[in-house]
Amino acid sequence: MSADLAALVTSLAQRARAASLALAVTPSSARNAALLDLAGRLTAATDALLAANRQDLAAARENGLAAAQIDRLTLTPARLAQLAASVREVAALPDPVGELLEETTRPNGLVLRKIRVPIGVIGIVYEARPNVTIDCAVLCLKSGNAAILRGGKECFHTNTALAALVSAALAATGLPADAVQLIPTTERAALTTLLKLDELVHCIIPRGGESLIRFVTANSTIPVIKHYKGVCFVYVDRAADAAMAEHIIVNAKTSRPGVCNAAEQLLIHRDVASTLLPRLARALVAAKNVQLRCDPASAAILATANLPHTAAVPADYTTEFLDYILAVRVVDSLDAAIATINRDSSAHSEAIVTDDETAARRFLAAVDSAAVLWNASTRFNDGFEFGLGAEIGISTDRLHARGPMGLRELCSYKWQVTGHGQVRS
Known part of the structure; x- marks a missing residue:
């Protein structure tokens, strides 16, 4: 040197x-x-x-x-x-x-x-x-x-x-x-x-x-x-409003895919997956031709609907793509969604879409991330959007600051x- x-x-x-x-x-x-x-x-x-x-x-x-x-x-x-x-x-x-x-x-x-x-x-x-x-x-x-x-x-x-x-x-x-x-x-x-x-x-x-x-x-x-990466989740609950879920996931994934608060993972409750997932997939493909990397359950649903998708590999479930790519999984319950997020996310920004306040309150309390959102896009985890004027960074640490x-x-x-x-x- x-x-x-x-x-x-x-x-x-x-x-x-x-x-x-x-x-x-x-x-x-x-x-x-x-x-x-x-x-x-x-x-x-x-x-x-x-x-x-x-x-x-x-x-x-x-x-x-x-x-x-x-x-x-x-x-x-x-x-x-x-x-x-x-x-x-x-x-x-x-x-x-x-x-x-x-x-x-x-x-x-x-x-x-x-x-x-x-x-x-x-x-x-x-x-x-x-x-x-x-x-x-x-x-x-x-x-x-x-x-x-x-x-x-x-x-x-x-x-x-x-x-x-x-x-x-x-x-x-x-x-x-x-x-x-x-x-x-x-x-x-x-x-x-x-x-x-x-x-x-x-x-x-x-x-x-x-x-x-x-x-x-x-x-x-x-x-x-610091935060190392933004592996951010959107969970669509069985009580989700379909139009709202579509609006939120398209925004969270496609508005600016190269930023740390963009959604990289979609979880959807099994009870609504067969009816709602094809709608979400069509909207994501129409918006920015988003590539969907699916687990077996979501792949079967999209195959039946004749919609484009690829099979996910395990690494996809913890990847920050920073691109028009979204990993998709079907979960059996709210608790399964929470456990999946706490295991696979980077503790940055996670959202639930639901009209069930009890489910939302549990999600907000149990998900261990810097920002947890109910019926709002992960893209809101931002200093300007939070009224801070700007941000010097988003922390996923716990000492001494967390979030924007x-x-x-x-x-x-x-x-x-x-x-x-x-x-x-």
């Missing part, structure tokens, strides 16, 4: 740490001003950003990236407008920094206050997702954290252009210049260095494919908040203790 590269990343982290200490005591109004300035720059720079993105898209096609990866990489005027809107929404959210969580007075007169504070320096490691550059920058700024961004080679030009806008907004509003920094190389050695800087960086959040996340987790001496990570999840807390001369006996 180049000593110069290691020194570059270490210096960047040192400056980020200094910036984090200054940012933690910066007024909320100053942080909001930077976000609003950035939102305006995103709109004004649409043409330049699309030009930078076209460079990355051309390289992606030359390198044979899958359609789902190219979709994640692509910026459009509409996506940039939504990105600017999400920045403004974050600016409008309540400031979590300094929020009083608890207050108590001890018998000896000590007053204890538990206060929400920034984590400090957060490193974000991501692949072909240019929106992450902005999402993570604004969430870190709003929550008083410094951010170190390490994007993938697939979107290097786009990330560089977006990070330049963040730097300009910081300069225009007087916030620390090193509060958000993009590592200016995609060499793996730079990432390896970053992951060992546990005295300067307090948290690492990887966003990307399972191989990247496992590399980060295996090589980091810094706490990592917004402002409060980017904070820790500290105790402030006020006395009047007390000493411990």
